[in-house]
Amino acid sequence: MxxxxxxxxxxxxxxxxxxxxxxxxxxxxxxxxxxxxxxxxxxxxxxxxxxxxxxxxxxxxxxxxxxxxxxxxxxxxxxxxxxxxxxxxxxxRIDGKKVFSAIFSRSAIERAIVKRLAELETRQMDSLSHLLTLQAECTARDDYVGFFELDDAFHSRLAEMAGVPEAWRLVVLSKTHVDRARLHLQSAIPGRAAMAYREHLSIIEAIRNGDGERAAALMDSHVGSVMDILGDGRTGKGSIPAPGG
Missing domain, CATH: 1.10.10.10 (Winged helix-like DNA-binding domain superfamily/Winged helix DNA-binding domain)
Known part of the structure; x- marks a missing residue:
């Protein structure tokens, strides 16, 4: 009862x-x-x-x-x-150790995705245009929550374009705690949507230029950006404070 x-x-x-x-x-x-x-x-x-x-x-x-x-x-x-x-x-609570582990795994997968895309002769990058337009609109409003929803679609589309949609599904299975940390911590940072949008554009530019190493390095930084504000979460110690705590 x-x-x-x-x-x-x-x-x-x-x-x-x-x-x-x-x-x-x-x-x-x-x-x-x-x-x-x-x-x-x-x-x-x-x-x-x-x-x-x-x-x-x-x-x-x-x-x-x-x-x-x-x-x-x-x-x-x-x-x-x-x-x-x-x-x-x-x-x-949001567990810093789980966040670190999930980001570690996601970075490895998404680095491989963009490197593969950069190596392909046909990349269909124009298929991202509509998503990028919607992201730009969220950026103009400084709407990180709205941008967050479009972010998954962007990364999922990269995996589809690389011919490995299952790779994104693996990311989804492990990123729940990362998503909680991102929304809790990054949505409170003014201009964070604009920063993420610029990171997306830089990754796309590297892919278009066929520079797989640069695309992978940019993706690693992009995916790991949440760790910059986690404190002890980076070492896997403790839990991330609750909102308002």
């Missing part, structure tokens, strides 16, 4: 904010709940340390506890949620 302590008066507001994203009851419910909760955790709508009470959250979403529990278990498997004795399910 879930017990909601009086010391968490903001939980109703948090749950309600997440529940505003409608569930399509004509489609499988559990995957939708999983996607909705995962996005809310990554965006820090549900911040580190926030308890997730099954009955209360399921009620807010208008779903039964069975599909909600299945979605919650997926989040536990990804280390986004943990179960604590006497407390229940709680959103995990």
């Amino acid at each position: 879930d017990t909601v302590p009086a010391s968490k008066p903001d939980l109703d507001e948090i749950y309600s904010r997440v529940a505003d994203r409608a569930i399509d009851f004509s489609a499988p419910i559990s995957p939708q709940i999983y996607t909705l909760l995962r996005k809310a955790i990554i965006e820090n709508t549900i911040g580190p340390g926030t308890p997730i009470y099954e009955s209360k959250f399921a009620e807010a979403l208008g779903v039964s506890r069975t599909p909600f529990r299945a979605a919650l278990q997926q989040l536990v498997n990804e280390d986004l949620v943990e179960t604590r004795p006497q407390v229940g399910s709680v959103v995990t």
Whole structure:
């Protein structure tokens, strides 16, 4: 039986904010709940340390506890949620060690992707034009959250153009904690969207010029930029502070 302590008066507001994203009851419910909760955790709508009470959250979403529990278990498997004795399910802190490990892996994969692209005779770089236009618009608004959503599409497209879409899927499997750190830390930096946009343009220029080594070096710096502001996270020690903490 879930017990909601009086010391968490903001939980109703948090749950309600997440529940505003409608569930399509004509489609499988559990995957939708999983996607909705995962996005809310990554965006820090549900911040580190926030308890997730099954009955209360399921009620807010208008779903039964069975599909909600299945979605919650997926989040536990990804280390986004943990179960604590006497407390229940709680959103995990952003783990610096996991962030460092994921960036290490992602950098190796994406360096190889851009090097391969630079070596190809036909690169189809013009197919990135629309994405870059949308990114430029986010840059003009200094909208890092909007830019963040387009960033995944950009990197995914690079992998597709290199003929290795599965490589990006490997990145996606490991980058959840990185995404949380990026949104929490980098979205607060004025001009960060513009900086990331310029980095994208530099990477594309190196690929167009057939300079695989430079493209790889630029990608390594781009992917690892979040580590510049992690402090102890770089050495894998401790956890990254929660928003507002």
